Amino acid sequence: MAQSLSSTVVLWVLAALFIFPVLWLVLSSLKPGGELFRYPLTILPDTWTFDGYARAWERVDFALYFRNTAVVATVTTVLTVLVSAATGYALAKYRARWLSVLFMCILATTMLPTEVILSPTFVVIRDLGLYDQLAGIIIPSILTATGVFMFRQFFRTVPDELIEAARIDGARELSIFFRIMLPLAKPIAITLAIFSFQWRWNDYIWPLLVLGDPDKFTLQVALRSLIGAENIDWTVLLPASVISILPLLALFLVTQRYILSSDLNSGLKD
Incomplete structure (x- = not known):
């Protein structure tokens, strides 16, 4: 007691x-x-x-910046879940020596500080012609080592006999993945989607480097414009910051039953 x-x-x-x-x-x-x-x-x-909220709403085009940020966060989240699930499935169920090496290389990226890979990633995005484009923010953020690890650990707990039975029945690999494996991994997909959306919504450094057009700014970069060279208008910045977290609060309220009820150990082996 x-x-x-x-x-x-x-x-x-x-x-x-x-x-x-x-x-x-x-x-x-x-x-x-x-x-x-x-x-x-x-x-x-x-x-x-509430005067600060009124002034913040007048100075910041929240409709534009909410739209830009929502596009980046939503598209990235959908692609992150699909790519991480497909990669995790391949690493868990296919047998090849180079897949183990690939998995170790993916995990190794978690040991690198973000600042180390910013410069080479920026060069690649610039050479691809994606500078000052929302796609330039989305593409480098699709594959995450966390997502791949979560799905790989979960798919390793799924019996191979289930996949073999589906193949005997004539199911193709894509059909097995989308109709059998992905629905089984729904708790993992929802958990990763929530975290991914939050990461992309709050992302600041990478959009700051890639975006130059104010009409394409994400919300966090737009809030940075409220900070002047010599002073900060806190009476506007604080209310604007509160407004910026309201969508994340709404997301949590909608998805909290998935967060609180998900079996976080379902993808881990004993």
Whole structure:
């Protein structure tokens, strides 16, 4: 009983540590400029105001930037799930020595800091003529080592006899993958899709390097334009940042039952 109570207390403390910065952001966005840096700092505003939200909505074309970001996040997520599932299936069920080498090379990319591969990736995108194009953001982000690993570990738990039976019945490889294997991996696909969408929605460094046309900016890059060379209009930047996370909040509310009910161990072998 005491151990259970202590574990609960620790979890509540960790939850509070994660929630506090978000709560501070939301409450600060409701403060007038004079209260943001007043000492001593206060959590709750003395004067509640939504003026910053009105100004942020006027200064930032959220309709345009939401659309650009949604296109990038949605297309990348769909392709990431399909490519990662197909790669994981091939690595788990096909027998070839070079596939093991390929899998190790894919896992090795997780050991490289993002900054190391930014320059060569940018050169490739530029030479392909994808600079200042949304496709230039999407293509390098499709294959992720995390997604490949998740699907490979899951497909290794699926009996080979199921695939052999489908082949005996005359099913082609694509039919086996799309009609049998991919539906079985639905929990993994949903989990990866949620994480992928979140990664792409919050991506900042790569879109900043690739995009130059303000009409093609994603949301995070557009918010960067609110930061001036000498000062920052916090009364606009804070409300704009809160608005930018609303779609992710909506996504979580819609998909939380999948997140909370997914068997995260389903793709791991004992």
